[in-house]
Amino acid sequence: MAKSDEELIAGMKSGLLAKTGNTLEHWVQVVRASGLEKFGEQLAHLKSVHGIGHGHASFICQAASGRLEADPADLLEGQYKGKEALRPLHEAIAKYALSLGKDAVLDPGKTATSLRRNKKFANIVPASKTRIDLGLNLKGHPGTDRLLPEKPGSMCTHKVRLETVKDFDAEVKAWLKEAYGKA
Known part of the structure; x- marks a missing residue:
């Protein structure tokens, strides 16, 4: 049985908190404060400067851009x-x-x-x-x-x-x- 979008997002948030000790909201603020606008630059920043894995970094960047709330x-x-x-x-x-x-x-x-x-x-x-x-x-x-x-x-x-x-x-x-x- 496939997980709902809400379940997937909740799982990603929980995993991010467990791995980094910080919430999604914290990391969204880090991305926004970086001044970087391009997704790839934000992703690279989170991975290289903060040591965040690719999946969680992508999730953070999507949240920072408002994509998680976007209507499909x-x-x-x-x-x-x-x-x-x-x-x-x-x-x-x-x-x-x-x-x-x-x-x-x-x-x-x-x-x-x-x-x-x-x-x-x-x-x-x-x-x-x-x-x-x-x-x-x-x-x-x-x-x-x-x-x-x-x-x-x-x-x-x-x-x-x-x-x-x-x-x-x-x-x-x-x-x-x-x-x-x-x-």
């Missing part, structure tokens, strides 16, 4: 502003991903929608006005002319470029199902 529908709307023609493709991918199992979860962010199970298995990125890049975590897969390997260190190991709902075919669905199975 508003985040999704923002992703597709000026790219409205891609929404049917997004919806087709999301619907299929959720059909893979009761533990599949959509997590819209500012620029992409993560697909998670126990861990992230894919992400939907409206890369341009005419294309969605479907990122997939398929470690060990050699890739093909459609399933493009990503550079090491990327959030996903591969991506598929999709322009229409028709492009989201049986081959792409099989890769998405495989990624779900590995998560």
Whole structure:
């Protein structure tokens, strides 16, 4: 059974307090007082100066930016502003991903929608006005002319470029199902 967003946030807060001895609110103030505005700079600051692990540092930065309180529908709307023609493709991918199992979860962010199970298995990125890049975590897969390997260190190991709902075919669905199975 998948945890609710509230349970996940409570767990992260508890873990952060246990590891650092300080609350999320304390660390949000540290980030804001740093004067750093870019997520990556804030993340690096927390990790290098304060010795906070990547997961907790990312959580703190998201809280500092207000992302934890953001409405998922508003985040999704923002992703597709000026790219409205891609929404049917997004919806087709999301619907299929959720059909893979009761533990599949959509997590819209500012620029992409993560697909998670126990861990992230894919992400939907409206890369341009005419294309969605479907990122997939398929470690060990050699890739093909459609399933493009990503550079090491990327959030996903591969991506598929999709322009229409028709492009989201049986081959792409099989890769998405495989990624779900590995998560």
